[in-house]
Structure formats: C-alpha cells, structure tokens
Amino acid sequence: MSKTIRLTTAQALTLFLTRQMTMIDSRKTPLFAGVWAIFGHGNVAGLGEALYQVREQLPTYRGQNEQSMALSAIAYAKASNRRRIMAATTSIGPGALNMVTAAAVAHVDRLPVLLLPGDVFAGRRPDPVLQQVEDFGDGTVSVNDAFKPVSRYFDRIMRPEQLIPALNRTMSVLTDPAECGPVTLSLCQDTQAEAFDYPEAFFAERVWSFRRPRPDETELDAAVTALKAAKKPVIIAGGGVNFSEANATLAAFAERHGIPVVETQAGKSSLPFLNELNMGAVGVTGTAASNTVSEDSDLILAVGTRLQDFTTASWTLFQNRAKTIIGLNTQVFDATKHQALPLVADARVGLEELSANLGKWAAPADWTAKAKKARADWITVADTYTAASNVERPSDAQVIGAVQRALGRDVIGMCASGGLPGEMHKLWQASFPGSYHMEYGFSCMGYEIAGGLGIKMARPDKEVVVMVGDGSYMMMNSELVTAVMLGQKITVVLLDNRGFGCINRLQHATGGERFNNLYDYNVKQEVAPAIDFAAHARSMGAVAMKVKSLAELETALKDTRSSKQVTVIVIDTDPMMSTDAGGAWWDVGVPEVSTRSTVLDANAKWAEARGKQTLGY
Ligand SMILES: Cc1ncc(C[n+]2csc(CCOP(=O)(O)OP(=O)(O)O)c2C)c(N)n1
Numbered sequence: 001m002s003k004t005i006r007l008t009t010a011q012a013l014t015l016f017l018t019r020q021m022t023m024i025d026s027r028k029t030p031l032f033a034g035v036w037a038i039f040g041h042g043n044v045a046g047l048g049e050a051l052y053q054v055r056e057q058l059p060t061y062r063g064q065n066e067q068s069m070a071l072s073a074i075a076y077a078k079a080s081n082r083r084r085i086m087a088a089t090t091s092i093g094p095g096a097l098n099m100v101t102a103a104a105v106a107h108v109d110r111l112p113v114l115l116l117p118g119d120v121f122a123g124r125r126p127d128p129v130l131q132q133v134e135d136f137g138d139g140t141v142s143v144n145d146a147f148k149p150v151s152r153y154f155d156r157i158m159r160p161e162q163l164i165p166a167l168n169r170t171m172s173v174l175t176d177p178a179e180c181g182p183v184t185l186s187l188c189q190d191t192q193a194e195a196f197d198y199p200e201a202f203f204a205e206r207v208w209s210f211r212r213p214r215p216d217e218t219e220l221d222a223a224v225t226a227l228k229a230a231k232k233p234v235i236i237a238g239g240g241v242n243f244s245e246a247n248a249t250l251a252a253f254a255e256r257h258g259i260p261v262v263e264t265q266a267g268k269s270s271l272p273f274l275n276e277l278n279m280g281a282v283g284v285t286g287t288a289a290s291n292t293v294s295e296d297s298d299l300i301l302a303v304g305t306r307l308q309d310f311t312t313a314s315w316t317l318f319q320n321r322a323k324t325i326i327g328l329n330t331q332v333f334d335a336t337k338h339q340a341l342p343l344v345a346d347a348r349v350g351l352e353e354l355s356a357n358l359g360k361w362a363a364p365a366d367w368t369a370k371a372k373k374a375r376a377d378w379i380t381v382a383d384t385y386t387a388a389s390n391v392e393r394p395s396d397a398q399v400i401g402a403v404q405r406a407l408g409r410d411v412i413g414m415c416a417s418g419g420l421p422g423e424m425h426k427l428w429q430a431s432f433p434g435s436y437h438m439e440y441g442f443s444c445m446g447y448e449i450a451g452g453l454g455i456k457m458a459r460p461d462k463e464v465v466v467m468v469g470d471g472s473y474m475m476m477n478s479e480l481v482t483a484v485m486l487g488q489k490i491t492v493v494l495l496d497n498r499g500f501g502c503i504n505r506l507q508h509a510t511g512g513e514r515f516n517n518l519y520d521y522n523v524k525q526e527v528a529p530a531i532d533f534a535a536h537a538r539s540m541g542a543v544a545m546k547v548k549s550l551a552e553l554e555t556a557l558k559d560t561r562s563s564k565q566v567t568v569i570v571i572d573t574d575p576m577m578s579t580d581a582g583g584a585w586w587d588v589g590v591p592e593v594s595t596r597s598t599v600l601d602a603n604a605k606w607a608e609a610r611g612k613q614t615l616g617y
C-alpha cells in the first residue's frame with residue numbers, strides 16, 4: 001500500500017500548489033507566486049485556514065475587489081511571460097461573480113491564472129444558503145456556471161478525491177503554451193473542509209518546463225516556399241513573440257532576411273524602438289510606416305497573434321489581392337485564421353527553423369529600403385505630436401512625450417483602455433521586451449492600477465508607469481491601497497479629460513450627438529463633477545499631486561525616480577485631441593436609419609470603407 005496523508009480538500013489543494021516548481025534563470029522557483037484572496041462565506045473557513053498553514057511558502061495577498069485582485073494576478077502572469085502564475089479565491093455569490101470579468105480578460109489574452117471561487121454546498125443540506133441563486137429548473141446551477149464560457153478548464157469540486165484528476169488537468173492547461181488560459185476550480189464550501197487520505201505521491205515536487213513545439217515538416221516546406229516567392233514580406237509580431245521570448249530570434253530573422261516587422265498591441269516591445277526594421281504599431285492605431293508596408297505586402301508572416309480587428313483594420317489593411325498569410329502560432333485556432341497557411345509551432349523555434357530553411361534568401365533590397373525610409377519618415381511625424389509644449393490642456397500624445405522625456409525608455413509603460421492605448425501604441429518608445437504592457441484583448445477598464453501592481457510584483461527591478469484615464473480610474477482604483485499596503489511602488493499618471501474622451505470622439509465620428517460621455521453634458525445632469533483625484537489618491541495612502549503643465553509633470557516624474565512610494569500625478573488633458581497621423585479604418589456599426597444627417601453621412605462613409613474588407617482571403 002502506498003503511503004497516504006489525511007488532509008482536507010483545501011489543505012490538499014494548497015499543499016499541492018506549493019509543490020509545483022519551475023526554473024527561472026536556472027534557479028528552481030515556485031511556479032505559483034501567491035494567492036489573492038477576499039474571504040467570506042464559502043472560502044474563509046476551508047480554503048482560508050489552509051492558506052494560513054502555507055503562508056510562508058505561498059503568500060496570501062488581501063485584495064480590495066475580486067475583479068481587480070484577479071487582474072493583478074493576470075498582469076503578473078503576463079509580465080512573467082506566463083512562466084509564473086498566481087491564484088485568486090473568492091467567497092460564493094457576488095464575490096465569485098465579481099471575478100468573472102477577470103476570467104474573460106485572461107481567456108481573451110491567453111494568460112494563465114488559477115481561479116478558486118467558493119461554491120454552494122455539494123451536500124445541499126442547508127440550502128438555500130446565503131448568496132445562493134436558486135435555479136427553478138436545474139439543481140446543478142450556481143452562479144459559478146458563469147465562469148464556464150470564460151475558462152479554458154472549469155471543474156466543480158464536489159468530492160475531495162476529485163481534486164486529483166482536476167489538478168492534473170489544471171496543470172496541463174496552465175503550463176501549455178497553446179491551451180494556456182484561466183482555470184476555474186469551483187470549490188463547494190462543504191467539500192473544502194472534508195478530509196481524504198491522499199496518496200503522498202500526489203504531493204511530490206514537480207518542476208515544470210514550458211514546451212516549444214517544433215513545426216511539422218509539410219507545413220514548414222509550404223511556409224518556406226511561400227516566403228521565397230515573396231517580394232514584399234512583412235512580419236506581424238504578436239504577444240506570442242514575447243511569451244516565447246523569441247525577441248532576439250525575431251531581430252536576427254528580420255535582419256537576415258530583410259523583412260520589416262509591425263507590432264500588435266500585445267506584440268509591442270518585441271523589438272526595441274531603435275531597431276531599424278521595427279515599423280512600430282500596426283492597424284487601427286498603427287504608424288503610417290507599418291500600415292504602408294502592410295497594405296502593399298504580398299506575404300504576411302503573422303507570429304503569435306490573434307489577428308483581432310485592431311490589427312487587421314477590420315480586414316481592410318492587407319490590400320494586396322495576391323497575398324499569402326502564414327500563421328506561426330502554437331495554437332491551431334489562431335494559426336489557421338483567415339485561410340492562413342498554418343505553421344503550428346513555438347515562435348522562437350518556428351522562426352529558427354524557417355530561417356535555417358530560407359538560407360541566404362532575403363527580400364528584395366528595395367523593399368527593405370522602402371520600409372526603413374517609411375519608418376524614418378514616421379518618426380519625424382510622430383515627434384511633432386509628442387514634443388514639449390506649454391498648452392494649458394495637453395493631448396495624450398504630449399503627455400506620453402513628457403513621461404518618456406522624464407523617465408526614459410528603461411521603464412515599463414502600461415495601460416488598457418480609453419484613448420491612451422491608441423496613442424501609446426503609435427507613440428510609446430519601448431526598449432526591452434515587456435517594457436510596453438497593454439491589455440488590449442479585452443481592453444478592460446480598471447485593469448490599469450490593478451495590473452500595474454501585478455507587473456511590479458513580477459518585475460520588482462523595473463519602474464512601472466501606469467497611464468490611466470479619469471474614467472478608468474473612477475471605475476476601479478482601490479488596488480492602489482494594496483500597492484501602498486504591500487510597498488509595491490508604482491507611478492500612476494492620471495489623464496483627466498473629464499470623461500470618456502475616446503468614446504465621445506467615436507460618437508462624433510459616427511455622426512452621433514455629444515451625449516453621455518463627457519461630464520459636461522449628460523441628460524438630467526445638474527452638476528458637472530469636479531473630482532479631486534489627488535485628494536482621493538492621497539486618502540488611500542499614495543503620494544499624490546496635480547500638475548498644471550507638461551513641464552511640471554516632467555519635474556514631478558523625475559522626483560519619483562528616487563522615491564519608493566506609490567505616486568499618483570494628475571494632469572488635465574484635452575478630450576478632443578488625438579493623433580491623426582497614421583491609423584486605419586475600424587468597423588463600427590453605424591445606423592442605417594436616423595433623423596440626423598450626420599449619422600446618415602457617417603453611414604455612407606462606413607459603407608464605402610466596408611467595400612475594402614477582404615472576406616476570408
Ligand atoms: C469595463 C469596461 N467598460 C466599458 C468599456 C468601454 N470604454 C472603453 S474606453 C471608455 C472610456 C474610458 O474613459 P477614460 O479612462 O477617461 O479614457 P479616455 O477615453 O478619456 O481617454 C469606455 C467607457 C471598457 N473598455 N471596459
């Protein structure tokens with residue numbers, strides 16, 4: 001008989017998590033870096049007690065909101081290139097449901113996170129319990145079923161021994177580069193506290209590595225043939241380049257074969273800004289350089305990208321009718337999109353093998369030269385948008401310029417929503433992999449401060465600059481307290497344009513009346529709020545100030561360099577300005593029928609642009 005150890009389900013779970021290791025820089029390191037927790041009915045007694053027992057090996061972090069604490073966990077995984085993971089646990093009912101949006105962020109962004117919401121009693125004896133929604137027709141339903149469409153793997157733990165196969169599957173999903181995403185183990189409250197004789201071997205230490213699948217030979221041959229026939233190739237660098245840590249390989253590949261690289265939001269910082277073949281941002285929020293080469297290109301090597309609409313300009317960007325797309329991706333789902341030639345492989349290994357097979361082949365020199373010139377021209381234009389200015393209310397672009405002048409490129413700039421992601425995609429100058437951290441798969445308002453905290457925990461050696469709009473700050477800011485509590489220094493630059501600036505601009509662009517976005521005009525509104533963001537941030541323990549000019553912003557930012565404190569710097573900005581250079585079309589549903597002529601005009605323009613969409617080829 002093999003030896004057993006008698007533990008509750010929750011104790012077995014936490015002990016198991018402490019036994020999972022990985023190698024980081026040749027050092028054995030725990031794979032699970034910690035557990036975010038908000039306790040309540042459904043997790044405090046069972047999982048809470050078990051977490052206390054392992055608090056030295058697996059720290060528990062007290063969050064302020066279930067969604068935002070899970071967003072911190074997700075940002076941590078992203079900033080770790082998915083090589084280290086955090087978990088998050090909630091009580092049942094509202095606590096659990098609060099975390100569903102975060103699950104969706106991880107799902108869309110392909111990021112590993114272990115979600116452990118409490119669930120109702122498996123035994124049902126006390127039903128209905130506090131916070132239980134009772135389904136009239138289905139006794140198996142609890143609110144946690146809402147995690148199913150946004151979890152890569154979902155299981156409801158109703159018996160202690162069920163944990164063994166469930167954790168086996170959990171680990172296979174969390175550590176697989178293709179499947180990777182959120183895992184939800186819904187922990188029935190009574191089951192958490194029930195004991196079982198677990199085999200000791202279940203808790204043996206395990207060291208996880210991250211597989212790098214090599215390409216299939218037939219797919220590789222087809223990709224090589226297509227590339228060799230190309231006259232105007234382009235590489236799209238997606239988030240997979242960073243996750244695979246394929247940055248140096250990509251730089252060598254682009255250089256050797258003379259191919260310009262364009263970057264998605266998740267792929268930005270794949271190559272440093274200074275690399276001559278880095279055309280910068282692509283698509284709706286792209287640079288003129290990237291979009292020009294993409295429009296002409298006859299071969300698009302799409303590496304580690306989901307090809308979302310912001311990247312493809314809603315499929316109006318690649319206008320060369322004779323183009324071929326090669327989908328280099330670990331995930332077949334992504335590799336085969338839009339009739340691409342699939343090259344299912346890890347980005348680094350895939351590029352290495354492609355390069356070996358391409359030999360000395362390089363794109364025609366005039367194509368490479370044209371791309372380099374387009375890049376230089378764009379930088380001249382971009383500089384005019386970010387230059388110093390003494391305007392009273394600067395644009396987002398001018399704030400970006402001031403931040404980078406004050407702090408240089410050796411920082412991590414991050415953001416998620418509002419007008420800033422577009423401006424930062426075009427204009428932020430990244431230096432090292434991961435120095436640009438944008439959550440733009442779900443573009444979830446509220447990710448910024450929570451995410452900044454997660455990034456800082458993953459990269460304590462780096463300065464983290466959170467760029468956030470007033471709207472996103474208002475939606476979710478309370479993990480600022482957590483950053484203060486944990487002594488995790490982040491610097492927040494809060495751009496106050498008094499409302500939802502980018503949505504107001506979108507409303508205008510689609511012919512709509514100015515309405516319900518900026519604080520200056522809303523139906524039934526009596527007072528336009530004047531929010532003292534600095535006072536608000538100060539009340540949570542941050543050092544906070546409002547600056548009156550870009551020059552003051554630069555001075556304040558330079559001062560944060562030597563500070564160890566969480567700092568929030570507020571600046572008033574112009575809600576109407578955005579960078580009009582570069583960019584591409586974005587498909588938005590504009591009404592066909594309206595009493596407003598501006599809407600009908602916008603609809604006519606939309607119909608014309610839609611004619612450029614390539615459907616499936
Ligand atoms: C959770 C969530 N709700 C709604 C949206 C839609 N949305 C995107 S940007 C935005 C406004 C953001 O305002 P702010 O942070 O002030 O940035 P600004 O647009 O002013 O630059 C809204 C409502 C979203 N992305 N996420």
Ligand SMILES: [Mg+2]
Pocket residue numbers: 418469470471495496497498499500501
């Ligand atoms: Mg705003």
